[in-house]
Amino acid sequence: MKNFEYLEPRSVQEACQLLRQHGEEARIFAGGTSLSIVMKQGFFQPKYLVNIKKIPDLTGIRWDPKRGLTLGALVTHRELETSPLIQETFPILSQIEEDVANIRVRVMGTVGGNLAYAEPLTDLPQILIALEASIRVAGPDGDRTMSLEELFVDYYETSLRPDEILTEVLVPTPPPRTGIEYIRFSSSSVIDKPCLGTAVRFTLEEDLETVRTARVVLGCVAPTPLRARQAEALLEGKRYEVQRVKEAAAFASRECKPVSDLRGSEAYKREMVRVLVTRAAPRAFEKARAFRGQV
Amino acid sequence: MSRFITLSVNEVSRRVEVEPRETLLEVIRDHLGLTGAKLGCDIQVCGACTLLVSGKPVSSCSFLAVDADGCEVTSIEGLSCNGRLHRLQEAFIETGGLQCGFCTPGFILTAKALLDEQPHPSEEQIKKYMAGNLCRCGCYQEILDAIQKVAGRRAVQNG
Amino acid sequence: MKDQMIGSSVRRVDHEAKVTGRAQYLADMKFPGVCCGKILRSPIAHGRIRGMDASAALRVPGVLAVVTRDDFLNNSRIDPYYGPVFKDQSIVALDKVRFMGDPVAGVAAVTESAAEEALAAIQVDYEELPAVFDVLEARREGAPLVHEIIRVPPHGFEDLAGLRPKESSNICTHFQLTRGDVERGFAESDHVFEDVFTLPDTQHSSLEAHAVVAWVEPGGRIVVWSTTQNPFVIRTQLSNIFRVPVSQVRVLVPYIGGGYGGKLYPKLEPLAVALALKAQRPVRIVLSREEVFLTITKHAAHIRIKTGVKNDGTLWGRECEVLLDTGAYAEIGPRVAKKSGYTAAGPYRIPHVKINSYCMYTHKPPAGAFRGFGVSQSAWACESQMDIIAAALKMDPLELRLKNAYEEGDTFATGETLTNVGLTDCIKRAARAVGWGDRRPRNSSSPLARGKGLACLIKATITPSLSSALVKMNEDGSVNVYTGTIEVGQGSETVLSQIVAEELGLTMEQVRVAPMDTDVVPYDLTTSSSRSTFHMGKAMQLACQDLKGQLRELASQLYKVPKDQVRVEDGKVTIPDASLSYREILCTRFGMSGGNLVGQGVVKTSMLSPTGEKSTSAFWFLGAGAAEVEVDRETGRVRVLKYASAADVGKAIHPLGCRQQLEGAAVTGVGQTFFEQMVFDNGQLINPNFIDYVLPSLLDVPEVIESLMVEVPHPEGPFGAKGIGETGLIPVAPAIANAIYDAVGVRIKDLPITPEKIFMALQAQREGTTLEDR
Ligand SMILES: Cc1cc2nc3c(=O)[nH]c(=O)nc-3n(C[C@H](O)[C@H](O)[C@H](O)COP(=O)(O)OP(=O)(O)OC[C@H]3O[C@@H](n4cnc5c(N)ncnc54)[C@H](O)[C@@H]3O)c2cc1C
Numbered sequence A: 001m002k003n004f005e006y007l008e009p010r011s012v013q014e015a016c017q018l019l020r021q022h023g024e025e026a027r028i029f030a031g032g033t034s035l036s037i038v039m040k041q042g043f044f045q046p047k048y049l050v051n052i053k054k055i056p057d058l059t060g061i062r063w064d065p066k067r068g069l070t071l072g073a074l075v076t077h078r079e080l081e082t083s084p085l086i087q088e089t090f091p092i093l094s095q096i097e098e099d100v101a102n103i104r105v106r107v108m109g110t111v112g113g114n115l116a117y118a119e120p121l122t123d124l125p126q127i128l129i130a131l132e133a134s135i136r137v138a139g140p141d142g143d144r145t146m147s148l149e150e151l152f153v154d155y156y157e158t159s160l161r162p163d164e165i166l167t168e169v170l171v172p173t174p175p176p177r178t179g180i181e182y183i184r185f186s187s188s189s190v191i192d193k194p195c196l197g198t199a200v201r202f203t204l205e206e207d208l209e210t211v212r213t214a215r216v217v218l219g220c221v222a223p224t225p226l227r228a229r230q231a232e233a234l235l236e237g238k239r240y241e242v243q244r245v246k247e248a249a250a251f252a253s254r255e256c257k258p259v260s261d262l263r264g265s266e267a268y269k270r271e272m273v274r275v276l277v278t279r280a281a282p283r284a285f286e287k288a289r290a291f292r293g294q295v
Numbered sequence B: 001m002s003r004f005i006t007l008s009v010n011e012v013s014r015r016v017e018v019e020p021r022e023t024l025l026e027v028i029r030d031h032l033g034l035t036g037a038k039l040g041c042d043i044q045v046c047g048a049c050t051l052l053v054s055g056k057p058v059s060s061c062s063f064l065a066v067d068a069d070g071c072e073v074t075s076i077e078g079l080s081c082n083g084r085l086h087r088l089q090e091a092f093i094e095t096g097g098l099q100c101g102f103c104t105p106g107f108i109l110t111a112k113a114l115l116d117e118q119p120h121p122s123e124e125q126i127k128k129y130m131a132g133n134l135c136r137c138g139c140y141q142e143i144l145d146a147i148q149k150v151a152g153r154r155a156v157q158n159g
Numbered sequence C: 001m002k003d004q005m006i007g008s009s010v011r012r013v014d015h016e017a018k019v020t021g022r023a024q025y026l027a028d029m030k031f032p033g034v035c036c037g038k039i040l041r042s043p044i045a046h047g048r049i050r051g052m053d054a055s056a057a058l059r060v061p062g063v064l065a066v067v068t069r070d071d072f073l074n075n076s077r078i079d080p081y082y083g084p085v086f087k088d089q090s091i092v093a094l095d096k097v098r099f100m101g102d103p104v105a106g107v108a109a110v111t112e113s114a115a116e117e118a119l120a121a122i123q124v125d126y127e128e129l130p131a132v133f134d135v136l137e138a139r140r141e142g143a144p145l146v147h148e149i150i151r152v153p154p155h156g157f158e159d160l161a162g163l164r165p166k167e168s169s170n171i172c173t174h175f176q177l178t179r180g181d182v183e184r185g186f187a188e189s190d191h192v193f194e195d196v197f198t199l200p201d202t203q204h205s206s207l208e209a210h211a212v213v214a215w216v217e218p219g220g221r222i223v224v225w226s227t228t229q230n231p232f233v234i235r236t237q238l239s240n241i242f243r244v245p246v247s248q249v250r251v252l253v254p255y256i257g258g259g260y261g262g263k264l265y266p267k268l269e270p271l272a273v274a275l276a277l278k279a280q281r282p283v284r285i286v287l288s289r290e291e292v293f294l295t296i297t298k299h300a301a302h303i304r305i306k307t308g309v310k311n312d313g314t315l316w317g318r319e320c321e322v323l324l325d326t327g328a329y330a331e332i333g334p335r336v337a338k339k340s341g342y343t344a345a346g347p348y349r350i351p352h353v354k355i356n357s358y359c360m361y362t363h364k365p366p367a368g369a370f371r372g373f374g375v376s377q378s379a380w381a382c383e384s385q386m387d388i389i390a391a392a393l394k395m396d397p398l399e400l401r402l403k404n405a406y407e408e409g410d411t412f413a414t415g416e417t418l419t420n421v422g423l424t425d426c427i428k429r430a431a432r433a434v435g436w437g438d439r440r441p442r443n444s445s446s447p448l449a450r451g452k453g454l455a456c457l458i459k460a461t462i463t464p465s466l467s468s469a470l471v472k473m474n475e476d477g478s479v480n481v482y483t484g485t486i487e488v489g490q491g492s493e494t495v496l497s498q499i500v501a502e503e504l505g506l507t508m509e510q511v512r513v514a515p516m517d518t519d520v521v522p523y524d525l526t527t528s529s530s531r532s533t534f535h536m537g538k539a540m541q542l543a544c545q546d547l548k549g550q551l552r553e554l555a556s557q558l559y560k561v562p563k564d565q566v567r568v569e570d571g572k573v574t575i576p577d578a579s580l581s582y583r584e585i586l587c588t589r590f591g592m593s594g595g596n597l598v599g600q601g602v603v604k605t606s607m608l609s610p611t612g613e614k615s616t617s618a619f620w621f622l623g624a625g626a627a628e629v630e631v632d633r634e635t636g637r638v639r640v641l642k643y644a645s646a647a648d649v650g651k652a653i654h655p656l657g658c659r660q661q662l663e664g665a666a667v668t669g670v671g672q673t674f675f676e677q678m679v680f681d682n683g684q685l686i687n688p689n690f691i692d693y694v695l696p697s698l699l700d701v702p703e704v705i706e707s708l709m710v711e712v713p714h715p716e717g718p719f720g721a722k723g724i725g726e727t728g729l730i731p732v733a734p735a736i737a738n739a740i741y742d743a744v745g746v747r748i749k750d751l752p753i754t755p756e757k758i759f760m761a762l763q764a765q766r767e768g769t770t771l772e773d774r
Helices: A012-025 A035-041 A077-082 A084-089 A091-097 A103-108 A111-117 A124-130 A229-235 A242-255 A266-289 B024-031 B087-095 B104-117 B123-130 B140-158 C015-019 C055-059 C112-121 C135-139 C182-187 C231-241 C269-279 C289-295 C333-343 C375-393 C397-404 C423-433 C492-504 C532-558 C582-590 C655-674 C732-744 C755-766
Strands: A005-007 A026-029 A048-051 A061-064 A068-072 A134-139 A142-147 A152-154 A165-171 A178-185 A196-204 A211-219 B003-009 B012-018 B050-053 B056-059 B072-074 C035-041 C047-053 C063-067 C103-109 C123-128 C171-179 C191-199 C211-216 C222-226 C249-253 C283-286 C300-309 C315-327 C352-361 C448-460 C466-473 C479-483 C511-513 C567-569 C572-575 C578-581 C597-604 C620-632 C638-648 C704-710
Touching (some): A012 A026, A012 A134, A061 A084, A068 A111, A077 A084, A077 A103, A077 A111, A084 A091, A091 A178, A103 B056, A103 B104, A111 A165, A124 A178, A124 A196, A178 A266, A196 A266, A242 A266, B012 B024, B056 B104, B087 B104, B087 B140, B104 B123, B104 B140, B104 C015, B123 B140, B140 C655, C035 C112, C055 C063, C055 C112, C063 C112, C103 C269, C135 C300, C135 C315, C135 C352, C171 C333, C182 C315, C182 C352, C191 C375, C222 C231, C222 C269, C231 C249, C315 C333, C333 C352, C333 C448, C375 C397, C375 C448, C375 C732, C397 C423, C397 C448, C423 C448, C423 C638, C423 C704, C448 C732, C466 C492, C466 C532, C479 C492, C492 C532, C532 C572, C532 C597, C572 C582, C578 C582, C638 C732, C655 C704, C655 C732, C732 C755
Parallel strands (some): A005 A048, A026 A048, C222 C249, C315 C352, C479 C511, C638 C704
Antiparallel strands (some): A134 A142, A134 A165, A178 A196, B003 B012, B050 B056, B050 B072, C035 C103, C047 C123, C063 C103, C171 C352, C191 C300, C211 C222, C300 C315, C448 C620, C466 C479, C572 C578, C620 C638
């Protein structure tokens, strides 16, 4: 690693100022689990590292029945995994976190870093998008809010400006009769990064048969997390049926844009999208029917 | 650009001058001479460099030393006291949870963090917690035995 | 009552140091004045070096030395060429670079960053040449040559004598084994099967990277600390390179953080010494993880295997062509190819055999020894095909194996007689352990399908070879033990101590293995080939017996009793009417509390057995593995529910150690079966890190691993022991592949067995085609 100056702002404003001041030569440093890798490899050699971990406003998990869940950008994977509040309100998040990376990366790595890095092989974005999460972003000129989907632009590229900081993730309270299932699929070791990740979420009508909202969000099969919109459209507003799920899965498999890499060929990944959507949907449906206020 | 940081290392307070780019592993090994933590993969996968920072396992190969300023650090050297081995150390020996020993300090510290958090983990919990430490000699079954042994013994003691 | 020593899992002598973090590995050690060495590596796969300018590197502040080819051209004091079999490697590239990562220059500097800056300042002008990246390409007529000339050293390994590079080709060596007449064998067979199997390049992935610290003392003596598994080979090679007597080279080895064959033969030592000579200071080189991947690999292989079988399942003919990819340098590849050749007929009686095993050069990182080398490649083909045959003949794979497996007194493919063979026992016990024959009812609505598979093996140990040991008794009767065996984690310190303790009737505490230092310990060929317990263990036993002989002699002289009335037993010397401690004997002998007695033991195996028969191996490793798997037909993912590993250990001196060896090998085997693979793109390794080169974790290993030890004692092994370090790895991949076939009816012939390969094969199966048609 090349040397750099280590800055420790105490407020979001101060951090944004530092980022503005140093421009391209500065980088936000949260858990450092991703950044350390590119810095060691020499791909990225910032002159200034802006550690945001001393900013109290960026921490903490909050829940409000109306607004939903608020995750500070510095909430770690491990906090999501072990927080009683999460286990009560969004158990899906703590369940999936058990399989993310390894214990040490979970202890250090943050939600903000996971999203802002926009690495394609991750798990959280799919689930959070399926839950219609939004993010708050602070810049030198104030805050803005956008849907999480809008954050992702390309491989390792987000819509954040260099002097902006992702401060919070907001996950709305799930509407009644909502169920979500996430399947993390690895094509080698269980602890390998995902080959693909599939989130399926349903919100049902009162009849518990008709799908009001469907979200099919695919990870690792496109430059950004991908909503399989055709699949969603096929499922929405109709009775849940196994045959329709199969068709939707086939749509999803066509909609995604995987590339062949170490973790599988394009053809295989498309096939797995089909299989995993088919597997996740009935579980999400059952969970939605059994909804007890948490997902 | 270097600065002073203060660490509590195995309950002894240490003041060290470090450069921002130095990792906690480098500081612990090169400045403080505690070489139990090893550099293995340098990319947070193998766990040979595991140290406990505020009781939690981290990959010290990728952890900036400046970021540890003011923290409590536990290394393998801090586990045995007065010449007596920690229960986990004893259990790893008894069950044969090591061969070449290069991964062992990392495994033992991770297991300690697990048992401190969760004194009676299920087998599944142990596996998930420990899966991020790699043993290329392949002593996984014995390592699992060792941790279960200590967890079980605790259960008896606490019960 | 005295505790049983042999056969008891005593507390290992190295473990306390290891669990407390106090065991010193090379990177942990402090050396006054040490500076940092770094290596400049070739960015291209094949090219001629037109020019090089290192002057800017020398101007970087803190740089102490730069070593390039200019240091060796016209330098009669150094022979830059080396290599365990052929002298095809050089300290740095001299004329050509032969793989992406080939060392081109070395730098020593006071800090790591200065060394890195200096590397960046070295200018190299390459003329890029066409390159070959696999064995089939390399064999083609007109393929680019990796080496134009190859230097053959005058005194090579005896077992490899006669193997020579084939001129103007990429064939490094060609080993042939014939028996009977294979064409006749096929003609007389009822069925002939022909298949091609492949294995990719993989890497040992010791968690400890290779490291070295070297310096040259005033007067020219070379001192090297190294993470090597065979210090005596390093010593010989350094003595040849730097043209000094062997006595002027001292090699020391601390604890090693995993070897598995990856730390044999010269790696960084020649360059480190060259840098130290110039820098006039100790130089330390520690490889990065990426560099480890570029330093040594396991041979990729392409194996065509053809087998003739009678209707009743009798194997009648076997033709096999093994192409092993040794990369840019021969390393120990010729022996790997030879061992592959020997075992390509499998552990079976086959009257007509024709094996051609080639060690091939390509423009890839050099491949060398990897736990079970040669055999793990050929067994993948041989044992997978056994089940293809069984399926075609509608025979039980277990029965097919038992019908053909070697038994006591059978003749091996080389013509020699096999003795002390516990093979069928291993096969039966492994099969029983997974409940062979018990079928679970198949649930057709579930995508999960279960199956069971078997594989077995025969493997040789390096022969001829040599191990010597010294046991030095101190004034109180305790002993220091001197051995060239390296403690790589296998527990050699403990097992050797146990053997000494048992022989001399001492406690473990009274026995201490001395640190490894070639200045002090007597010669040992190598810590590899599962040879140490058998060879060094026996040498220890002989050294103890020598010592006991001396004690008997002394007692007879000192106490004036006939020698045949002196007994050395249970840690005491008994003469008529008295029982004397060792301490008393030594005290009487030297007239003070001081002095030593030194016993020596030497084991030399030869290519002729004691009865004058040809002997390929001092003993044979026999073993079997059985797996039960569950395959997800929809995704192709496999879970190994149970793996049973059976090995003929001769005698388990430390049963826990044996279990660890078998289990550990099974774990490595699982990684190699399912995901380990170095992936190259035009010669560039694209996954030289543990995120992309995935190793097995606690969650990937079989839910149950059972280790079964068969004990058919070997008369020459210490207390009957044979080796065990590698046996367990070899059958894993074919046993699992066979279990997958049993579960879902698809045959994967190319490792690793990824879910994708299974999925695609299943898809082809549903569509009524085979993979090869597609
Ligand atoms: C070995 C390994 C395995 C992994 N496996 C998985 C896996 O299975 N699943 C998975 O989902 N992920 C996985 N990851 C990725 C992991 O989740 C991320 O590394 C982690 O969440 C990043 O968080 P961080 O705080 O460490 O980010 P940092 O490394 O500190 O930062 C990453 C990037 O985000 C920027 N950044 C950080 N915080 C903010 C912010 N608040 N606002 C704006 N920009 C910011 C930084 O400038 C930097 O560019 C793995 C990582 C590793 C190293």
